[in-house]
Amino acid sequence: MVIFFTLSKKMKDAQLIIENQILHIQPAVLRDPRKKEINGAQPFETIEMFISGFGILLGFKVVKFNQDGIKLKAVEIGRDFISIDYGTDEEVRNIRLMHQRPDRDVLVSIIEKFRYETGITPIVTE
Secondary structure (H helix, E strand, O other): OHHHHHHHHHHHHHHHHHHOEEEEEEEEEEEOOOOOOEOOEOOEEEEEEEEEOOEEEEOOEEEEOOEOOEEEEEEEEOOOEEEEEEEOOOOEEEEEEEOOOOOHHHHHHHHHHHHHHHOOOOEEOO
């Protein structure tokens, strides 16, 4: 029963993050060469990352902001990466993903969404 409620809560948190996403990145496609091809294509698994003002969903891992002292601390958008710092005042963690920076109009929109929804203004670096 406890497992059911834990998984149910995690699913609701994940859904909230996806529905309110600021940014969606598909950073990795994992192919398994041991599995048989289906219609000439190799089976694969994708790992997706959703970022919202409520938290981060990376694959099956949920990081909730503004709960248990965990806050979004900083966002940096480089030419070929995005870096996100989050955590408590005592412990800050970082997620850094290889990601091509979007064009100027999309970048301005992403920066504004972060600023409006989280109070954090992403730093754009060269």
